[in-house]
Amino acid sequence: MSTEQTELTQTPLLKIWVPWAGGSTNQRRGSSRPQFTNSPTMIVMVGLPARGKTYISKKLTRYLNWIGVPTQVFNLGQYRREAVKSYKNYEFFRPDNEEAMNIRRACALNALKDIANYFAKEQGQVAVFDATNTTRERRGVIISFAKEKGYKVFFIESICDDPEIIEANIMEVKVSSPDYENCDKEEALEDFLKRIECYKTTYVSLDDESDRHLSYIKIFNVGSRYLVNRVQDHIQSRIVYYLMNIHVTPRSIYLSRHGESELNLLGRIGGDSGLSSQGKKYASTLSEFIRDQAIKDLKVWTSHMKRTIQTAEALGVAYEQWKALNEIDAGVCEEMTYEEIQENYPEEFAMRDQDKYRYRYPKGESYEDLVHRLEPVIMELERQENVLVICHQAVMRCLLAYFLDKSADELPYLKCPLHTVLRLTPVAYGCKIEPFYLNIKAVNTHREKPVNVDVTRMPEEALRTVPEHF
Amino acid sequence: MTRELTQNKIQKIWIPSKDDKPAMPRKSGGGPHLANPPTVIVMVGLPARGKTYMSRKLTRYLNWVGMPTKVFNVGEYRREAVKHYSSYDFFKSDNKEAVRIREQCALAALRDVKVYLTELGGQVAVFDATNTTRSRRDMILDFGAENGFKIFFIESICEDPNVIATNIMEVKVSCPDYQDCNKTDALEDFQKRIECYRVNYQPLDPDDYDKNLSFIKVIDVGRRFLVNRIQDHIQSRIVYYLMNIHVQPRSIYLCRHGESQHNLQGRLGGDSGLSTRGRKFANALAKFVEEQKLKDLKVWTSQLRRSIQTAEALNVPYEQWKALNEIDAGVCEEMTYEEVRERYPEEFALRDQDKYYYRYPTGESYQDLVQRVEPVIMELERQENVLVICHQAVMRCLLAYFLDKSADEMPYLKCPLHTVLKLTPVAYGCKVESISLNVEAVNTHRDRPEEIKRGPGTLIRRNSVTPLTSHEPTKKPRIDALDDPTIPELTPAPLTFCAATNGSLALTTQNLKRCATESHDIPQLCQ
16 A cells, blocks of 8 residues: 555656656556567468468568557568579479578578567567478477567468469469569469479478467468467457458558648648538549549448548448548647647647657647557458548558558658549559549648757747648 | 538537438447348357357447347247246157247247347347257258348357356256256256257358358367358457457456546546545555455556556556547536536537437547447456456446446446446356445436436337346237147238237246346346
C-alpha cells in the first residue's frame, strides 16, 4: 500500500500519463504499447518452391510492421545468392550434391545468426525465416536454436498441388529472378520445375501426430483450407486471422479523398463541412471516371463525415459508411488554420513537426492512433475485391503506407492531393500504383516538414511550408 | 442530381433526406454489411462436446457486436415434445417412435429458424443439435439452399475422457432430463446416450464428401482447428472468435477509476485526476487485489489520468489501452448534466430517448463504443486473470457483453464507483460478484427517465436462448400434434403472435419451471 501519492505527468508528444518522479528515469509500470507477445517470435515458412512462401512472408511482414510490430524477412535464397555468385542450373539443388548442401547449410546458420542479432540489437520482435524448411532435420535445427535463445516459433506451411497455380507463380516471380537473368522464360520454367523435384524427394510435411506440440498453420491450395495447431499468444492469433483473410484474386483498390471542402478552401483542418463548388465538380467527375473504369462489383466506402458522403452520393451507387475512416481528430485544434495553431499552441505545433507520426493532438489523435483505428478497414480490404475508398488526407496516408510498405517516418508526409484517385493493383510481391488526377482544380493541403522544428523557432519558420488558402 | 444530405438527429449519421422525414436509426451500426444473406450456423458433434457452450457464447458475442443472432436448441424442442425423459433408450437408433419425434423437433426448429431470419430481422441462427449424420446435414443444406441462407458448420471433436466427464458433471447432470436422478446415475445414463450417437456418427470429411462445405472443426477444446472454405466476413469473424476463446478457469475484474475531481462536480468526461476519496479507493483496490491472491493478474487501464492513477496505487505493471477511454461526449465534454440541458436541450432529450444509438455532437455513442472496445473483448477472451480499470460507459459495454444484456439495457446498467465486479465463467454463463470496497463516492448513475415511452423504434429484445421466459412475444406451440402420422413439411406454422391459447400457457409454465431447476447462468444484477 503506497502512502506517497504518485503524481502523474502527461508526456508532451504522445500525451501519455506517466508517473512523475522528479525527473529521474523511473521504471515505468504502465506500458502504453499493447503487449502482443513477451518474447521474440520466429515465423518459419515451410513448403516446396513456388508455393507462395515469399509472397506470404513479405505481405505478413508489411502488415506486422504497419500495425507496429517490428518485423523483418530473412530470405535464404538471398543468402545463397550471396554465397554462390552465379547460379548454373537445378543441379545445385540435388540432394546428393554434397558441396552445395554444405553451402546451403552454412547459409541457413548465417541467417539464424542474423535473426539473433535482429532480436538482440535491433529491437526486432518478429523474424520471418523464408526458406523451404522441408525436412524435419532442418526444422529441428531451427527449433533447437529458438529454444536455446528463448524465442517462440510459429510455422507457416503452404501446400499446393494445383499445377496451374504453380506454373503461374513461377512465371510471375521466378523466371525474372536473378537466378535466371540469362535464360529465356521457357528454359527458366523447365529448370525451376526440376528444382522443385529435387526438394520433393526429401519433403516431409508438418505431421499431425509427431508435430502435435508445435505451433503452426498449414495453408492448403491458396487458402481454401487451413489447419491451425496450438496458437500460443496474441500475435500468433493475429497472424492466423490475417492469413485467413488474404487472397490472391486479381482486383484493384481505388483510394481517393473527398472533393474539396469549404474548410479546405479556408485552410482549416478537421471539422465536418460540405463540399465546395469545385468539390462538387470533382464528385461528378469521379462518377464518370468510375463508370469509365467499368469495374466489376465495385464496393464504395466512405467515412461518417459529410464531405466524403457527399462525394459518394454523386456516384449514384450504394456505399457503406465506416466511422473508422473519419479524419484524424485534431482535438483542441479542430477547425483551426495552421496560423491559428501556431498562435495558440506554438509548442504543440513544433512538437508535431518533430515527430508527426507519434504526435497526438491535445484531446485528439495521432497517426499512430489512426493506424490502430484503421486496422479493421485494412482487414476487410484484404477480404474484398474491387473497392473504392473515399476518405481523408491523414487516413489515406495511413492506408497508402500499408499498401506501399512505407515507414512510420514517411507515412505522415505521403502526398495525397485532393481530386486525385490512386489505383492500387497487387502485382508480384507488391503493389502497382497509378495516380489519376481528374483535372478539377483544388487547393493544396500538403504541408511539408519545415527546416526548423524547434519549439524556439520564429513563427515565420513554422509557417513557411503552410500551403496557400483563402 | 445529388441528393441533399441531412444528419439524423440521434446517430448523427449523414444520409440523403427523404422529403422531410427524419431518418430512422440505422441498427446495423456504422460498419459494413457484415452478413447478407442470413447465415445458419450448424453445430456438429457428439453430446457433451461443448456445442451448446459454443452456441451460446458465440451468439452472445454476435449480438453484442450488433448482429442479431439466436440459438435454436433442438434438445429444448425435444423436451417440450416429450414432457418426461425416462432414459437413454429414447436415443437408440432403433427406437422408431423416438426417431420420428426427434426428426419432427429438428424440422420445427428449422421452421423457427426460417421465421427468425426472414421475418423477425435475424441475421444469424445457430442450429444447436448433434447433426452427426450426413442425411441430417444434407437436409439442412437443402433447407439453406431453398431459402437462400448461407450454411456454416462448427464441429466439435474431443476424445479426452476427462473433458467429457467434466462437461457432463457441469451441465448435463443438472439438466431437466435428470432432475429426478442422482449424479452417478445421470452420468452413467448420459454416457450411454453418447454411445447411441457414436454408432451413426459421420464426422465432416474435408477430403471428399464435405470438401465444398464451409466449416470449422474445433479439436480438443481449441488445441487444433481445421477451417474449410470461409465464404465471407461473418464466417471469418466467427472463426477468429472461436480460435481465441478458451475454457481455463479464471476471473475478470471490472471496476471504474477512483472518484475523480470531475465526478465530484458532476461533470462529464474530461481528464481530471482522482479526488481524495478516489485515492483512498485506489489504495483499497491495491489491498483487495493482494487479498485475492491471483496467479498472474494482468491489469489494464485506459489512457485517461484517473484510471492510470488508480492503477499506479497497485504497484504492479499495467497496460494502457486507448480503446478503454471513456465515451467521447463531444461538445458536451466537461459539462454538468444541468449545463447540457441548458445549452443543448434538444440533444439532452434525444439522448434519453435512445441512449444506445445517441451520438453526442462530434462525439460518440454507445454503439460506437462497442465497436471501439471489441478488440479489448477479444483480448479478454484470450487472457486469464485480468483487472480492467475503466469508466462508466465503457464498463457498461463490457458488462453487457459478459452478461448478455441487450443494447436497450446496456446504457442503464449499474456500474457505481468504488465497486469491483468479479466475473467468473460458470456452466453456460457468467457468475457475477459485486464487491464494494467501502469507500464513499458520488453516484454518477442516471436512471432511464420514466416518462420516456418506448416508441415503435424499440429494439427487438434479443434472446440468446430459445425458448425463453413468458413475455417473449413470438412464443407459439412448436409441435402441432404428436400423433400426426405424416412428417410435417417445411412450411411455416400459422403465426400466433401473443395468442393466448391454452397450449402456450402450458408452455409458459413449463418454461418457468425449467428456469427454476436449470443452473442460473445469467443472474439478474442490474434491475
